[in-house]
Amino acid sequence: xxxxxxxxxxxxxxxxxxxxxxxxxxxxxxxxxxxxxxxxxxxxxxxxxxxxxxxxxxxxxxxxxxxxxxxxxxxxxxxxxxxxxxxxxxxxxxxxxxxxxxxxxxxxxxxxxxxxxxxxxxxxxxxxxxxxxxxxxxxxxxxxxxxxxxxxxxxxxxxxxxxxxxxxxxxxxxxxxxxxxxxxxxxxxxxxxxxxxxxxxxxx
Numbered sequence: 025x026x027x028x029x030x031x032x033x034x035x036x037x038x039x040x041x042x043x044x045x046x047x048x049x050x051x052x053x054x055x056x057x058x059x060x061x062x063x064x065x066x067x068x069x070x071x072x073x074x075x076x077x078x079x080x081x082x083x084x085x086x087x088x089x090x091x092x093x094x095x096x097x098x099x100x101x102x103x104x105x106x107x108x109x110x111x112x113x114x115x116x117x118x119x120x121x122x123x124x125x126x127x128x129x130x131x132x133x134x135x136x137x138x139x140x141x142x143x144x145x146x147x148x149x150x151x152x153x154x155x156x157x158x159x160x161x162x163x164x165x166x167x168x169x170x171x172x173x174x175x176x177x178x179x180x181x182x183x184x185x186x187x188x189x190x191x192x193x194x195x196x197x198x199x200x201x202x203x204x205x206x207x208x209x210x211x212x213x214x215x216x217x218x219x220x221x222x223x224x225x226x227x228x
Contacts, residue, residue, distance in 0.1 A: 147193035154180035
């Protein structure tokens with residue numbers, strides 16, 4: 025009887041220990057699985073944060089590079105515009121200075137002569153500033169004596185600062201040799217060239 029009781033006690037102990045060991049092992053497995061999941065989640069979060077940081081850094085680098093490029097373009101455009109303005113002033117001044125008394129006396133008769141070759145042109149007006157007309161009228165009339173008798177007249181027109189205009193009577197058609205018109209013509213030729221040179225320089 026005592027042996028059977030002892031066996032029962034031993035069995036109960038064995039079963040209890042076995043169950044406890046199984047439960048402990050299960051808890052350990054659960055704990056390990058939880059720890060592994062925590063570690064995996066932490067690594068995934070770290071990778072996500074690192075990817076976001078790289079993306080943000082790349083975005084900031086691109087934005088900085090774009091800003092630098094735009095600033096460079098703005099500086100180049102500003103410089104080009106400044107050079108163009110300076111050229112416009114220099115061209116205007118140079119053209120105005122080139123219309124000296126001697127130049128006008130030499131140039132106007134030649135232009136009038138060419139204009140008068142047009143069979144449809146009967147009356148021609150030469151327009152210039154009142155100052156220029158007063159300075160050269162006598163000499164110019166002498167140079168144009170034959171042409172004036174054929175319908176060439178000299179007129180003061182203070183809308184012409186320097187240089188002159190040749191017009192059909194009534195102004196229906198004219199050639200503009202004013203300093204402003206010639207300077208504008210030269211500027212239109214030079215400005216695209218300046219822009220082209222600046223573009224070439226920006227690539228160097």
